[in-house]
Amino acid sequence: MAAQHWLESLRAAKKTCLLQDGRRKVHYLFSDGKEMAEEYDHKSHELLVRKWRQKSSFGAYGEWQTEVGEASLPVAGALQTDFLKENSSNPVFMRTDTKSSFRWRIRNLPYPKEVYSVTVDGKERCCVVRTTNKKYYKKFAVPDLDRCQLDLDESSLRFAHANNTLIITYQKPKEILAVEEELQKELKSMKSSSEGDVECKTQ
Template identity: 65%
Template sequence: MASQNWIEILQSAKKTALIHDGKRKIHYLFTDGKEMAEEYDLKTDELIVRKWRHKSTLGAHGQWQQEVGETLVSPVTSLDAELIKENCSNPVLMRKDTKTSFQWRIRNLPYPKEVFHVSVEPTERCIVIKTSNKKYYKKFNIPDLDRSQLPLDSSALSFTHANNTLIVSYKKSNEILTMEQNLMKELKKLKGSSDDNVDCKTQ
């Protein structure tokens, strides 16, 4: 029943929709002042981006925090180029879901698949990635399961490794799939500006 609470919070949020550039963009404003922005692929309904913004104690808008999708890096000036070059070999974690799984990609991990150990820590409600060569360690939670207060299941977890990228997948439960389908039905009913309107303005 707990998952119902999150769906109720989503339903009671003030939502605005915009269809642009092949994406359905939804902005949520929650009663506690938090904001969430999502972008869905119009053809597949797949979630591409989810970001959150919280107000500070003084009521000012904070920075957007990325939950799903790639964080856009601002254009690099020639002065910054050297600094960025040094760090570009660091592992980069990005969440990119599919219709049936939550999925994380960690780039710049050049070790063989056998080195990786990926597990679920049910008590800490997180996924843990470690390497037998002690070169990488990462712990992260699945906010979607936390919000719906659903348990973590080891059998839902799998991982692959290719092109220096570790791909960790967690199969969505029936409760999550049903909730996402119901939400998408609701989002499709929202009256929002369409591509035609937006394109006319931008041309």
């Protein structure tokens, strides 16, 4: 079963964890050299951030790619100011999950709810957002389902619109919920440092 195989991969990865600013930060190093970094709310245990990176063919690590949470903005002062000005009205896509659902927010979409269509493309294994006024179009995958080799189910998909933000939710399948429950049990049993990264107990 693919979901169980993914859980075993998480268990087998070398993990370090840190408690900081009310968050449990967990770093995974997999046997193939890939790295994953996650941040959970320490009280609710909800996933706040998930990022990935891997080595290039030359052995150097690439940039972190954000899967859940907001991607970091450029750091340089003047450049950051220009960046925000130039993009302040552009749609901003980010994923912010809950315990029961995958959830995506697309900010700066001012059109009324009836303009939007959110569907599943089973062949390309992705969700598709369209507007009848042809002002916005986006396709996005659900990596969690891909890792567990689960098909997309359009009946699990919902969307709402408020405050210029389109909110899309996808009910997590029972296989995903089972994996996350088992992983949380393991994370709660790990030794954590509040001062710096330490190797966590693994099972």
